[in-house]
Amino acid sequence: MSGARARQAIRKKQHTGPTATLAPGFVQANLVVVPQADAADMRSLCARNPVPCPLLEELTAGSHRSRLAGGSDVRVDLSGYRLWRDGELVERASDAKAWWRGDLVTFLIGCSFTFESALSEAGLPPRHATCGVNVPMYRTAIPLAPAGKLRGHMIVSMRPYRAGDLERVRDLTRPFVEAHGEPVAWGYQNGLGIRDLSRPDEGDPVPFEPEEIPVFWGCGVTPQQVAIESRLPFVITHEPGHMFVTDLRHADLKRGRR
Amino acid sequence: MSGARARQAIRKKQHTGPTATLAPGFVQANLVVVPQADAADMRSLCARNPVPCPLLEELTAGSHRSRLAGGSDVRVDLSGYRLWRDGELVERASDAKAWWRGDLVTFLIGCSFTFESALSEAGLPPRHATCGVNVPMYRTAIPLAPAGKLRGHMIVSMRPYRAGDLERVRDLTRPFVEAHGEPVAWGYQNGLGIRDLSRPDEGDPVPFEPEEIPVFWGCGVTPQQVAIESRLPFVITHEPGHMFVTDLRHADLKRGRR
The missing domain is CATH 3.40.1640.10 (PSTPO5379-like)
Structure with missing residues (x-):
């Protein structure tokens, strides 16, 4: 279609x-x-x-x-x-x-559908897609650069990947500069201030497999959330x-x- | 000249x-x-x-x-x-x-010389200029969006202004989008993770006058610092x-x- x-x-x-x-x-x-x-x-x-x-x-x-x-x-x-x-x-x-x-x-x-398409084509489909749920999204402690009346924090989406696949995942998503590009953070010492990965602020939690770490991308709901907040x-x-x-x-x- | x-x-x-x-x-x-x-x-x-x-x-x-x-x-x-x-x-x-x-x-x-020029012309000269010292700069806890091998944190410069002048300061600097634009943060609850304003990481400390708050802008030494780090x-x-x-x-x- x-x-x-x-x-x-x-x-x-x-x-x-x-x-x-x-x-x-x-x-x-x-x-x-x-x-x-x-x-x-x-x-x-x-x-x-x-x-x-x-x-x-x-x-x-x-x-x-x-x-x-x-x-x-x-x-x-x-x-x-x-x-x-x-x-x-x-x-x-x-x-x-x-x-x-x-x-x-x-x-x-x-x-993010844009870079997810590249990940899936490379044999690295996002977990939420294979599980048939919505991608988990989290509010972070990262302040955005304010713009006049608009202030807020970055929202990220998360997909689990094996640590050994991280550089490939970064390389695959980096070119899509108009669709968030490469990840903003990964692992557990990520500086994002997320308390509990099993309780996303939006979307659904997804399971981790052995040796997988969380990988975070900027999320396009950020500007609408900022406008609302x-x-x-x-x-x-x-x-x-x-x-x-x-x-x-x-x-x-x-x-x-x- | x-x-x-x-x-x-x-x-x-x-x-x-x-x-x-x-x-x-x-x-x-x-x-x-x-x-x-x-x-x-x-x-x-x-x-x-x-x-x-x-x-x-x-x-x-x-x-x-x-x-x-x-x-x-x-x-x-x-x-x-x-x-x-x-x-x-x-x-x-x-x-x-x-x-x-x-x-x-x-x-x-x-x-930042670009927006400082606009501030000075509007009668709001930065304190370090009137004191004849270098602008104070601070490393922050704000992670940059990584880019391949390059990762690091935002460096900010700081200028004290009266809280009542903040919106004017924001308005004056906002148009200079290719020279950091408007401030990224202000006040003491700023989320930047700076411990002591009197001990900048680069440049010189500057004095505050009554009713002044710190106002922070993104700083152009950030990319060179990231390349080094x-x-x-x-x-x-x-x-x-x-x-x-x-x-x-x-x-x-x-x-x-x-």
Whole structure:
């Protein structure tokens, strides 16, 4: 299934669930929508923290058409949306049309599906994928570089790998600079301040096999979490796992490819 | 004095000291030179950590001419150089010609003089400038996003400001995205892990006046410190404070200006 077909299926409500296994090979993106008054801060947050917040595209104010996806409409091309006011979740919906305003600016952020695809192709599939659960995510003690009103901490996703595979895992994921790139930390002395790997802040815990260590990557839910925690008056995000499917191929997110 | 004149004076050994007060208005840069084998990691370190490591220019391998400075030669246009092997300082010199090799890649990194100029013009001169000492710098507990062989922690510079001036200080420095931009932290609950402000790791301590709090910015010595601590086999840096003076104006380092 192509990215275009996936968006069509979602728009027609033929596909209503998470998108992880939809349109393999095509880049998926996290969505954060803020009023124009907060857009400069969001742009700056991404520029200053590109590892957790790799900005794929910023749409012009009011626009709902992404250049990364032909004929797209970011108000209806995802299967679940959340509306936040002053840091509180106030509404959920299967499309964002009723909430749309002419001053809204959409940010599309790279997603780990891109580097996971490279890991799987190399025979190193992430544990949560083989277990059929969501990737475990953790809040860390690592402060982001603040940007105007936006302040917060890095969120990471975690995948167990054998210590002997670490350098290969780093090498495989490093090229995907617009999708978090190589890991930010690994092992147990990782400086992230995570208390208990078996209790992720989002997603599901995953089992470790002998000789495996935790490997952590910057996570694309970071900018939406920062927007919420910074209590912006109006923020639209997607339901976790219900991503925006683009027409880009994963290799397009390597350095200098676009 | 223009940037070109400053470089000429340094090249002729007419100016041999720090460059802080030389050629006001012109952008100065930190210098890190590594062999081509380590250049991809340095490039990636800067891309992943743009706040402490804002990359102004990467020269092609072997080149000593910067596009940011007419007729320049980075081997002789600074007034002091250091050579590091495997993390150890092995030699100091007033030019780097004797150390030069065809495989060396020069990285020029933005410097705080740019935003300090904006602060001074707004009537908020940094304390170290009015005291005539070097800016205090501190190693922090904030891990950088690793890049291949390169791993380390953010180094910050600190300037005291009144809490009531903080938002103005943030606003004034935010636009200079290629020179560290707005502060990364402020106050005493800053999460940086600095034990004693009166004992900086580099530079000089500065006095606080009543109602002032410490304000911290990412510091451009970070990438050279990371190269050294990561024990790269061969690294050239400048003597602290002896920067590369370019032909750029400070306003050129605002977002989108070049």
